[in-house]
Amino acid sequence: MTAYDRLAARFARIATVQEAAAMLGWDAAAMMPPGGAAARGDQLAVLAGLSHGLLTAPDVGDDLAAAEAAGSDDPWQAANLRLMRHAWLRATAVPGDLVEAQARANSACEKIWRDARRDSDFARVVPALAEVVNLTRQQAEALSSALGLTPYDALMDGYQRGIGAADVAPVFAAYRDFLRDALPRAEEAQARRAAPVRPEGPFPAEQQEALCRRLSAEAGLEPAHSRLDRSVHPFCGGTPTDVRITTRYDEADFAQALMGVMHETGHALYERGLPEAHARQPVGEAAGMAAHESQSLIIEMQACRSDAYLGWLAPLLHQTFDGDPAPYEAENLGRLWRRVRRGFIRVDADEMTYPAHVILRFGLEQALITGDLRVRDLPGAWNDGLRDLLGITPPDDARGCLQDIHWYDGAIGYFPSYTLGAMAAAQLMAAARRAVPDLDAALGRGDLGPLVGWLRVHVHHRGSLLGFNDLLHEATGKPLDPADFEAHLTARYLI
Amino acid sequence: MTAYDRLAARFARIATVQEAAAMLGWDAAAMMPPGGAAARGDQLAVLAGLSHGLLTAPDVGDDLAAAEAAGSDDPWQAANLRLMRHAWLRATAVPGDLVEAQARANSACEKIWRDARRDSDFARVVPALAEVVNLTRQQAEALSSALGLTPYDALMDGYQRGIGAADVAPVFAAYRDFLRDALPRAEEAQARRAAPVRPEGPFPAEQQEALCRRLSAEAGLEPAHSRLDRSVHPFCGGTPTDVRITTRYDEADFAQALMGVMHETGHALYERGLPEAHARQPVGEAAGMAAHESQSLIIEMQACRSDAYLGWLAPLLHQTFDGDPAPYEAENLGRLWRRVRRGFIRVDADEMTYPAHVILRFGLEQALITGDLRVRDLPGAWNDGLRDLLGITPPDDARGCLQDIHWYDGAIGYFPSYTLGAMAAAQLMAAARRAVPDLDAALGRGDLGPLVGWLRVHVHHRGSLLGFNDLLHEATGKPLDPADFEAHLTARYLI
Numbered sequence: 001m002t003a004y005d006r007l008a009a010r011f012a013r014i015a016t017v018q019e020a021a022a023m024l025g026w027d028a029a030a031m032m033p034p035g036g037a038a039a040r041g042d043q044l045a046v047l048a049g050l051s052h053g054l055l056t057a058p059d060v061g062d063d064l065a066a067a068e069a070a071g072s073d074d075p076w077q078a079a080n081l082r083l084m085r086h087a088w089l090r091a092t093a094v095p096g097d098l099v100e101a102q103a104r105a106n107s108a109c110e111k112i113w114r115d116a117r118r119d120s121d122f123a124r125v126v127p128a129l130a131e132v133v134n135l136t137r138q139q140a141e142a143l144s145s146a147l148g149l150t151p152y153d154a155l156m157d158g159y160q161r162g163i164g165a166a167d168v169a170p171v172f173a174a175y176r177d178f179l180r181d182a183l184p185r186a187e188e189a190q191a192r193r194a195a196p197v198r199p200e201g202p203f204p205a206e207q208q209e210a211l212c213r214r215l216s217a218e219a220g221l222e223p224a225h226s227r228l229d230r231s232v233h234p235f236c237g238g239t240p241t242d243v244r245i246t247t248r249y250d251e252a253d254f255a256q257a258l259m260g261v262m263h264e265t266g267h268a269l270y271e272r273g274l275p276e277a278h279a280r281q282p283v284g285e286a287a288g289m290a291a292h293e294s295q296s297l298i299i300e301m302q303a304c305r306s307d308a309y310l311g312w313l314a315p316l317l318h319q320t321f322d323g324d325p326a327p328y329e330a331e332n333l334g335r336l337w338r339r340v341r342r343g344f345i346r347v348d349a350d351e352m353t354y355p356a357h358v359i360l361r362f363g364l365e366q367a368l369i370t371g372d373l374r375v376r377d378l379p380g381a382w383n384d385g386l387r388d389l390l391g392i393t394p395p396d397d398a399r400g401c402l403q404d405i406h407w408y409d410g411a412i413g414y415f416p417s418y419t420l421g422a423m424a425a426a427q428l429m430a431a432a433r434r435a436v437p438d439l440d441a442a443l444g445r446g447d448l449g450p451l452v453g454w455l456r457v458h459v460h461h462r463g464s465l466l467g468f469n470d471l472l473h474e475a476t477g478k479p480l481d482p483a484d485f486e487a488h489l490t491a492r493y494l495i
Numbered sequence: 496m497t498a499y500d501r502l503a504a505r506f507a508r509i510a511t512v513q514e515a516a517a518m519l520g521w522d523a524a525a526m527m528p529p530g531g532a533a534a535r536g537d538q539l540a541v542l543a544g545l546s547h548g549l550l551t552a553p554d555v556g557d558d559l560a561a562a563e564a565a566g567s568d569d570p571w572q573a574a575n576l577r578l579m580r581h582a583w584l585r586a587t588a589v590p591g592d593l594v595e596a597q598a599r600a601n602s603a604c605e606k607i608w609r610d611a612r613r614d615s616d617f618a619r620v621v622p623a624l625a626e627v628v629n630l631t632r633q634q635a636e637a638l639s640s641a642l643g644l645t646p647y648d649a650l651m652d653g654y655q656r657g658i659g660a661a662d663v664a665p666v667f668a669a670y671r672d673f674l675r676d677a678l679p680r681a682e683e684a685q686a687r688r689a690a691p692v693r694p695e696g697p698f699p700a701e702q703q704e705a706l707c708r709r710l711s712a713e714a715g716l717e718p719a720h721s722r723l724d725r726s727v728h729p730f731c732g733g734t735p736t737d738v739r740i741t742t743r744y745d746e747a748d749f750a751q752a753l754m755g756v757m758h759e760t761g762h763a764l765y766e767r768g769l770p771e772a773h774a775r776q777p778v779g780e781a782a783g784m785a786a787h788e789s790q791s792l793i794i795e796m797q798a799c800r801s802d803a804y805l806g807w808l809a810p811l812l813h814q815t816f817d818g819d820p821a822p823y824e825a826e827n828l829g830r831l832w833r834r835v836r837r838g839f840i841r842v843d844a845d846e847m848t849y850p851a852h853v854i855l856r857f858g859l860e861q862a863l864i865t866g867d868l869r870v871r872d873l874p875g876a877w878n879d880g881l882r883d884l885l886g887i888t889p890p891d892d893a894r895g896c897l898q899d900i901h902w903y904d905g906a907i908g909y910f911p912s913y914t915l916g917a918m919a920a921a922q923l924m925a926a927a928r929r930a931v932p933d934l935d936a937a938l939g940r941g942d943l944g945p946l947v948g949w950l951r952v953h954v955h956h957r958g959s960l961l962g963f964n965d966l967l968h969e970a971t972g973k974p975l976d977p978a979d980f981e982a983h984l985t986a987r988y989l990i
């Protein structure tokens with residue numbers, strides 16, 4: 001057995017333990033009775049510990065060195081080895097006591113944050129968040145030395161390899177400029193059109209669920225390899241051969257579940273399309289969170305909210321839910337489901353203003369990590385930033401810097417992924433349209449096949465062979481470029 | 496940290512990994528899409544390997560010796576240490592290559608058995624079963640030396656500690672004598688009564704499920720700590736704080752699901768009642784498979800099929816399912832659900848003839864392990880045995896020695912647990928009736944509380960502090976004794 005083979009066997013074992021944890025995580029959100037929570041926490045902690053132990057065992061460093069010395073002509077194997085080294089560096093760079101301190105601090109801060117958000121009382125969470133930021137900076141510095149990245153990039157790297165703040169900053173700056181001009185124009189264009197009409201419910205959850213199942217399956221997610229269940233926070237979990245997606249149903253409005261399920265279906269199709277030959281190896285995994293978000297958004301935002309798809313979907317919706325046909329006109333649904341509005345809350349934002357929320361957080365979290373921004377000064381910086389980006393000021397911190405769980409749970413460096421994903425989705429869609437001439441005609445028949453087929457070849461089957469920017473470059477001919485996203489928004493909102 | 500504390504931490508870790516595996520096992524049966532099966536097999540194998548690795552790590556032997564030398568005045572701690580030693584002896588006694596060979600042989604034989612049973616072609620499975628038996632004998636001999644038990648008892652011990660073939664044989668012999676006289680008399684008594692009438696369906700699965708949920712919760716199984724789902728083979732899985740029971744629904748007959756759920760509720764209540772102070776320690780686990788079966792059967796057979804409970808249940812059933820009231824008379828349901836019939840199939844047997852099926856297998860599997868019976872002679876021995884016990888001869892091997900999966904999957908020594916559990920259930924019920932005078936009055940109000948309360952103290956809370964016979968002795972004043980079971984059958988079927 002070569003050193004590489006030993007490593008491959010070890011990483012397969014680690015991935016298998018992580019599959020078990022993924023299933024238990026899904027169960028906790030979708031199935032578990034409340035009384036199981038404490039035991040579940042222990043189960044996940046023990047599996048994480050076993051997985052970490054396998055990754056940091058004494059043999060691994062020697063095997064990595066030996067396999068690197070032996071080299072490989074196979075690009076997949078070479079990339080896999082680099083990713084093994086990368087995973088090992090990340091796992092060994094941060095001292096065990098810092099990892100534990102972070103777990104404790106994140107968990108404590110998240111609990112305080114829940115009350116602080118409820119009461120819109122930022123002061124209450126300042127000490128806990130300061131500790132989270134302090135420990136995250138230590139983690140970032142440890143990772144920075146090991147990986148040869150800036151501290152903030154070392155954090156970003158934990159969510160999305162292959163792109164850093166220096167790549168992102170000009171893209172976001174360009175988008176900020178675009179938005180300053182485009183947002184008022186989109187609002188004007190919207191004001192000139194008739195106000196959309198909401199279909200009237202109630203829409204029974206069972207009926208919505210049956211429709212979601214059908215649409216998800218028609219988009220290519222095989223029922224033999226997936227489940228659709230309910231959870232408070234929709235997500236895509238499970239494993240590549242057994243993907244578990246969830247949603248929640250609002251009986252007054254079916255759009256949330258419907259578009260939510262298509263979003264999760266996009267994530268699920270990515271998992272299903274990962275290269276089987278490299279299953280359970282680092283190179284066989286999805287390319288990162290931004291890449292993942294590009295796959296959910298290309299299905300939801302690019303395909304399913306397109307005029308073509310809505311033209312096919314609208315009569316099916318009316319057939320399903322019945323009632324007054326007028327709100328089910330495709331054109332009305334388009335106006336209803338593609339509405340620009342300056343708002344305080346990121347998760348409620350439309351696709352044009354969403355990046356502003358991310359750009360705000362991208363700036364602030366870098367400043368927290370460099371130390372240029374103190375935690376106690378966060379509310380003011382937040383409100384100034386939002387005013388500058390969207391011209392509105394949050395009425396309170398609950399609708400400002402307290403709204404998202406991320407930082408309070410120690411997730412710093414994650415926010416850019418949302419917008420990188422949205423931009424990549426538009427860039428991939430433009431490339432797919434160039435490559436597959438009948439793509440929109442197919443969408444008009446409710447057929448996502450040509451799009452998904454193209455994504456399989458250019459994104460899904462590539463696994464983690466390439467980092468984010470290289471993946472985009474090979475698939476679309478250029479690295480991340482906001483132009484396609486801006487063109488998409490211009491076509492959808494400004495004309 | 497003392498050696499004992501190190502061991503306790505290690506066993507808690509092992510138990511937590513096993514909890515994860517239990518949840519994944521439940522998921523595989525109740526939730527998993529078929530495409531997830533291959534990955535799930537790997538996940539369970541890796542968790543089993545990690546758990547085995549933790550149990551057989553080099554430190555464990557030294558820690559056991561040190562903790563034993565230190566001793567303990569606490570009976571729970573002393574028992575826990577004995578059980579740790581016992582688990583370690585079982586895990587280390589059998590060489591790794593034999594364990595692997597058994598896993599392969601059992602899996603191969605089970606596959607061939609499925610076809611052989613379908614075609615009633617015993618000859619086809621003879622070589623594979625011979626290999627399973629051969630390897631199981633090697634395993635039994637290895638365990639025998641380590642545990643100081645006979646080879647067959649060493650196998651039984653894997654399912655139920657604290658009772659061996661020498662204890663079981665006279666009990667089963669006595670029952671055989673009882674049955675020879677009682678069965679014809681029960682048949683005569685039954686023939687003198689009116690034939691029962693079946694309630695007419697269909698009974699929608701949703702309605703059955705709602706009723707099962709209600710009855711299970713009223714029996715004391717808290718929804719905050721349990722789930723009821725569907726699976727092809729009903730079972731009780733999960734963990735003590737998150738018990739997962741399953742059933743299947745036949746829309747033509749609700750009795751199967753109803754009594755099945757009460758059976759699994761009995762198992763679940765046992766898990767829920769295990770001593771929290773010893774959670775995840777060997778001494779905190781259920782006392783074995785026979786003890787577990789006693790808890791499902793005392794709820795299903797002793798309580799829920801009693802005249803008192805049926806008197807309460809009957810009007811509720813009619814209220815639920817409506818239709819002609821006559822079949823819903825408690826007296827009719829009693830005749831319908833407590834019917835003696837000599838049959839070929841163990842899993843379809845009534846409570847009086849069921850032990851005959853077990854007694855047959857108990858004799859045959861001992862003879863297979865000693866070598867007194869060759870695999871190829873099994874059909875003849877089976878048919879002779881069944882004729883002797885019940886006076887009937889299977890028309891083919893599918894309804895004879897091919898009917899049960901157990902031996903073909905390597906489970907030898909398990910069968911006695913069913914009947915030990917049935918006898919223990921009657922013995923415990925008799926003791927509970929003596930101790931709790933209003934027990935039957937409560938059952939007549941649909942209230943299992945007094946019974947379950949007594950079981951909690953005398954069985955559930957005791958965990959694995961005692962072996963099977965000692966547990967019975969402390970709870971009922973005597974070791975296993977078929978007299979209470981025979982008295983129960985006499986009262987129910989002969990009078």
